[in-house]
Amino acid sequence: FVRGYDYFAYEGCKNINEVRSHVLGDIYHSQLVEVGKPNANTFFTANNQEAYWRSINGYRSFSLTHEERPRVIYVGANDGMLHAFDSSEDGKGKELWGFVPPFIAARLPELVNEDLDGLPGGRGGTNAIFAVDGSPVIHDMFFKGLVQDGTTVSWEDVPSWHTILMIPYGRGGAGFSVLDITNPLL
Numbered sequence: 130f131v132r133g134y135d136y137f138a139y140e141g142c143k144n145i146n147e148v149r150s151h152v153l154g155d156i157y158h159s160q161l162v163e164v165g166k167p168n169a170n171t172f173f174t175a176n177n178q179e180a181y182w183r184s185i186n187g188y189r190s191f192s193l194t195h196e197e198r199p200r201v202i203y204v205g206a207n208d209g210m211l212h213a214f215d216s217s218e219d220g221k222g223k224e225l226w227g228f229v230p231p232f233i234a235a236r237l238p239e240l241v242n243e244d245l246d247g248l249p250g251g252r253g254g255t256n257a258i259f260a261v262d263g264s265p266v267i268h269d270m271f272f273k274g275l276v277q278d279g280t281t282v283s284w285e286d287v288p289s290w291h292t293i294l295m296i297p298y299g300r301g302g303a304g305f306s307v308l309d310i311t312n313p314l315l
Contacts, residue, residue, distance in 0.1 A: 154208025160264040165200040167192040191290035201313045205261030209233045211296050230306040262299030
């Protein structure tokens with residue numbers, strides 16, 4: 130059901146192996162956040178400001194390197210996923226990927242309710258579990274992360290800038306997930 134299959138025969142047929150015409154879960158409290166090129170401030174007036182930290186650690190170079198980074202919209206939904214959508218002019222809002230946090234994955238069976246009978250001849254429906262109900266928070270951070278080439282999994286030798294997304298679960302449960310979205314398509 131979470132992958133979009135017509136498990137409850139919502140489309141009016143008995144074929145539960147076809148994909149529903151609307152597969153995105155409802156969005157209750159999560160707000161849309163768009164991320165494109167890095168654009169944090171590097172102008173500072175004192176050395177105890179975050180802008181000072183950025184300027185002495187090469188943030189401008191990071192910003193220039195990722196100047197053409199695709200614009201992506203992130204939002205949490207009641208289907209248990211953090212969704213990433215293409216927000217470029219020609220992307221037309223196409224979903225790029227969805228992430229099911231491990232804590233929420235264990236709650237996905239709660240979505241299905243065979244006893245609900247919302248449609249004539251229907252065989253069930255879904256419960257609202259809120260799931261990924263919080264709003265994404267985005268921040269550029271400087272640390273030793275994973276190599277970002279999409280082919281190997283190894284730690285960087287020196288710290289570098291990364292764009293981090295933190296998604297709280299909100300009413301979905303006490304917790305959050307953190308993803309490195311520096312290269313959102315890798």
